[in-house]
Amino acid sequence: MKNQLLLPDEIVKKDNQIIRTKLEIPGVxxxxxxxALISRIKTNEPFNPNKIYSIAVKDIIKNPDGHSYQKIKTVCKELLKSSAEIELYNDTSEEDEFIGFPFFSAIQYKKGIISAKFNFLMEKMLFKLTECFTEYSLTEYLQLSSIYSQRIFEILKSYSNLPDKEKIIPIEELHKYLSTPKSQITNFGLFQEKILKKAHKEIISKTDFYFEYEPIKGGKGGRTSPVTAVRFIFSKKKIEPVKEKKEKEDKEKTAKNNNKNFLAAWNCVKSCKGNCDTLSKKPNKAACTICKTKNLLEEVLKKQEEHCPSEKITPQKTTYKSGGIEVEQANFFEILENKNE
Known part of the structure; x- marks a missing residue:
């Protein structure tokens, strides 16, 4: 892995309850x-409310400067209010139960050193863990540059040892875990592009943890049905068919977009007859690129000459300014190139 931070390869260990839930944490x-503070807790260490755990800012941020230290001070203030939220649903009671677990009882920031005391409520969540817990490399975790990559990494690590090597997470639950922006909760396509794909790419490239995922749709609407859950796969045997399916879908999507842009470029050339200035609406850049690389104007002129020689299309002269001098230009591709500069 490239650009690793200078920190020993320590282990972060958490109870699954404070991983598979909503967290209020101030950013990356x-x-x-x-x-980093949790990684300072030793295996089988008993909880001591008065013990202080410390880390150096330089171990968290590479080449920190004055601005970085100021930002860390602000983050520390927000961390003092950070918590894990757990909701307990009771079938026999009219009311469900909500519990907030603050991580720290005190935090100090002085001369580049962050020191903290863990809240007593963290005793069962971080200390002397023997079952239902997850551990991962701090060094790998620190490589992740997005809060979504961080959360997805530890959430999936907590499920990676399941017997069937996969986990289906309902979409509402996943949004809760990630604190997904409202604009993406109702738009899975946007959620997938902005969060899932980016997190997947970063995690598999910067850590040793590998997984694949695929959306699960509900209802009988086929492709138009809404996504109701996401299936995450950790088994190499199960990953291959999912990976092949995604690659096939990506190729089909690329081909569809290419065809759409080619058609837009073709219609554009036929309508403007080589004169881009006559267009009331300019085509997208992809269509312009196809037009230039595929020599579409020449193709249109050739087709027109073959089928209607008496109505042959000829490029119109266009006047444009180049370096303050007006120039007449009949070459469609040079005109197009100047328009894109």
Whole structure:
């Protein structure tokens, strides 16, 4: 892995309850500080409310400057209010139960050193863990540059040892875990592009953890049905068919977009007859690129001459300014190139 931070390869260990839930953490830096402080807890260490755990800012941020230190101070203030939220649903009671678990009882920031005391509520969540917990490399975690990559990494790590090597997470639950922006909750396509794909790419390229995923749709509407859950796969045997399916879908999507842009470029050339200035609406850049690389104007002129020689299309002269001098230009491709500069 490239650009690793200078920190020992320590282990972060958490109870699954505070991983598979909603967390209130101030961004990437806050998550890194929290993970680094948790990694200082030794295996089988008993909880001591007065014990202080410390880390150096230089271990969290590479080449920190004055601005970085100021930002860390602000993050530390916000970390003091950070918590894990757990909701318990009771079938026999009219009311469900909500519990908030603050991570720290105190935080100090002084001369580049962050020191903290863990809240007593963290005793069962971070100390002397023997079952239902997840552990991962702090060094790998610190490579992740997005809060969504960080959360997806530890959430999926907590499920990666399931017997069937896969986990289906309902979409509502996944949004809760990630605190997904409202604009993406109702638009899975946007959620997939902005969060899932980017997190997947970063995690498999910067850590040793590999997984694939595929959306699961509900209802009987076929492709138009809404996504109701996401299936995450950790088994190499199960990953291959999912990976092949995604690659096939990506190729089909690319081909569809290429065909759409080619048609737009073709219609554009036929309508403007080589004179881009006559267009009331300019085509997209992809269509312009296809037009130039495929010599579409020459193709249109050739087709027109073959089928209607008496109505042959000829490029119109266009006047444009180049370096303050007006120039007449009949070459469609040079005109197009000047328009794109």
């Amino acid at each position: 830096e806050g998550a890194r500080i929290l993970a």
